Amino acid sequence: MDAGCPHRKGEYVWVKPQNATSEFAVPFGARIVRTEKTQTLVCDDRKKQLWVPAGDVLKAMHITSQADVEDMITLGDLQEYTILRNLENRYAKQLIYTYTGSMLVAINPYQILPIYTNREIQLYRNKALIELPPHIFAVSDNAFQRLQRHKENQCVVISGESGAGKTESTKLILQYLAAISGKHSWIEQQIIEANPIMEAFGNAKTVRNDNSSRFGKYIEIRFTPEGAIQGARIQQYLLEKSRIVFQSKEERNYHIFYCMLAGLTPPERQRLMLQEQSPSQYHYLSQGGCFTLPGRGDAKDFADIRAAMKVLSFKPEEMWSILCLLAAILHLGNLRFKATEVANQEAAEVDDDENLKRVAKLLGIPVAPLNLALTQRTIFVHGEHVTTSLSKESALEGRDAFVKSLYDGIFVRIVRRINETINKQPDRPMNSIGVLDIFGFENFDNNSFEQLCINYANENLQQFFVGHIFKMEQDEYQNEHINWQHIEFQDNQQILDLIGMKPMNLMSLIDEESKFPKGTDNTLLEKLHVQHGNRSIYVKGKTTQTSLFGIRHYAGVVMYNPLGFLEKNRDSFSGDLRSLVQRSANKYLVDIFPQEMPMDTAKKQPTLCVKFRNSLDMLMRTLSQAHPYFIRCIKPNEYKEPKNFDKELCVRQLRYSGMMETARIRRAGYPIRTAYRAFVERYRLLVPPTGPLEKCDCRQLAQQICLATLPADSDRQFGKTKIFLRDEDDASLEQQRSQLMLKSIVTIQRGIRRVLFRRYLQRYRQAIVTVQRHWRGRLQRRKYQIMRQGFHRLGACIAAQQLTTKFTMVRCRTIKLQALSRGYLARREFKGKLAARREQQKEEQQKLVRLKEEQELQRVKQQAQKEQEQEQLRLKEEQLQVQEAQRLKEEQEQRLKAEAATRNALAMAALQQPKRTKSLKQEAPKPPTLQARMSLPPPPTTLIVAAPLATRPASQTTAKTNGIVPILESPQGYNDVESSKQMVDDVFGFLNDEPDVSGPLGPNVKEKSLMFERELRLRRDVPTKLLSRPVNYYEAAPRKIVNQTRL
């Protein structure tokens, strides 16, 4: 809350109307959005935000005004603006009906709402008024129930501006009553069918309403004691006659003319001499420039009117007579006059014989007298009849006056005819429900005699309404045993007296002046000023409106222009014409103007004022004998649009409807009245706890509450069932209650906020723990995965190391095997070369032998010398051979060594990779054990070793030259044991010892190997598997693995 603004944010308040100059601008309801020192931001009911000066926020909205209510009498703050806001909010929800006590407010929806169906008729049947949401059927049903229960007349007064929906409401009531009376008889049909006929002759299109009733009517539905409709009676008031001869722009004449032109058959039109079908061809129909109505078919309407007339027992000749008179009116409108001069005086003559003849024919009167009656006037002066010529303007006025009276006569006659049909037993006493569809209060820019009559009627109705409301108030006070004598209320009796009740009232003055031959509108105004000028409710025109007079009506001041008052009040037409039509051949016309008025008694004709007052008095008498219901129709906008609520227009209507009188009467007494229980329920919190309400005396408790909270001298009363309070006491109670509530609300809010915050905190903490748990789990899982990955990597490194070691070993051995194989191949190549050389030497020796033989001959001759040379040569040769043998032996030793190494390598590979070599084992023979090799024929490897020996020439193997041990071969090609051992030693022994190229292997080496073998065999811990293979003395020591810890 801001220091400058006493209202809180979110509070509903009333705000002064902004930028409004109109007298109908009223405070509007809004909600505070933000408050600042000098201004306040408010949001109105249309959700529009606006800044207003802080001072424009008038007051807090009463709790009952914050939401809409069905009965506005329950509004704690019953004001014009609270009523308006309530109506606006409900209208926005398409709730067009709202009660104000026993009055029903109906806002025109300007759209068809689905609320008048059979379902609604059944729903509202036999229900109390407040039982269901407000509805026009509820009012109708209530009137019907009351009629049956109390056997008393009921009346429903419907009022409102033009276009507010009075006629529609009247029709709805009649439909409802026809539906619930339940007989579906012919009379109900006739009553309902009377409506289109009345509307055709009495309704017209105006700028405000396409189907505006230009007359007031009171329909009385008469019921039998059993509740069935027995008949009806229609009373009509003040038909607007000026419309027959003149229409404003965009307005039409009465519907019947347009329907007739559109709906008549050509022969009928021919008979009526209506050659032109278009309304634009008729002066009386074309002045408004509007000929058709949107959504309405004139031809179809004419068929309906004819059908309705048949239902209401109109005879064909009767219908035809009416049509003749209507056609005559149209021809009269087209009648042209010519200005002339007779005896130096203005005169007029008819300049249109054809139309004159048509009119004469249709009216059933001769042409010549008609011509004279239209252009001359006979007056009665000093006991003599004097005939004067009329000027053209006067002739036109006389014609129009005649037409107005003629049409009014037709209308009255039709209503009378309808009544003859639907009001079967007029004298039989019967209860009735009357529905009054009458024009509302009118205040135009130019108000004439009609407005005075209408407003007088409305003043009467307002008085009736106020009386009813006040009476109801009194009834309530009396029922509650409240002292109401001191409650005073001002009604509008003063205005009624001024206009039409007391002597020298306005109407009687107008009447007097109308009858006075020299009376004019100005003399009338002077008389009015003189007579009533000093009264507070009479207003004299200001300097700019000197020719006006005004009356302070209940709905506001209305200024009247007296121009034409007297003429309108006289409500007559030329006596010549009147006497002429009396002699007409048209019976219907004669029936309309029945009395033959002698010229000298013309002054005694009742004026309009008299006629109107008489019918009004009759109406008021009828109403006062009935129990009334009031329906106030409101027009929401001037554009006939749905969902458009013009506030100022509605305020004006509320004011004119006199609805505020209810509030005024209430405020004069005790406006706030609440049942004890409801009162205690609402305010018990202002006193200490009292226990359950069922066990309390609510009246006593209410008194306690008032004692505790209100000043001792406050004006309050305790009725039988209700407590009666004045506005200020109610406001005080509300304020105390809201303060206490606010305090309690803050306390409750504090407690609830504490609980909510704790709950929030706990959930927050729990959430945090959950999040932490998940994060920790995630962290640990991540660590574990890293560790597992490390272990996997370590295992891979170790495996790689082992594989590398294995591979290196295999590689070394392979390289060694390759070296030995290469050695073997090199030696074999060398042997080949050696053999070739020996061949060569052999050939050389043979050459030498041949040379020797050749030289034998010479030897004889040179014996001595030659023998010496031969001896030398032989020696040299032998030396060469020894060297050669020596070299061969060395080569053999080398080869054997390589073979042994190869065999060892194969054996090792077989041992280490048994699986891999399994297939090989099947293909390659297993290396034989030493024993096997000793007993069995030599293995293929030995064969490889022995192969060169086997191929050696026998001469060379058997011979032992120069210390070389010859290798013995068995006759089968196998060596014996000793020779095999010898061979082993020969082959492998050199691998242990230092290679000895000087001579053959000594016995010590052989012995050494045998001894070693024996020792091994003796040792039990050495596996025989090892001994089964040739002892490898030369197995290389395991290679040291360096750089082992590679990870």
Ligand SMILES: Nc1ncnc2c1ncn2[C@@H]1O[C@H](COP(=O)(O)OP(=O)(O)OP(=O)(O)O)[C@@H](O)[C@H]1O
């Ligand atoms: N309850 C309603 N539902 C739907 N439309 C309605 C209702 N009441 C009135 N209207 C509409 O408003 C128009 C004017 O209504 P209505 O003729 O009853 O006004 P009125 O008060 O009789 O006016 P006037 O005084 O000019 O005769 C109707 O033609 C109709 O279109």
Ligand SMILES: [Mg+2]
């Ligand atoms: Mg109407």
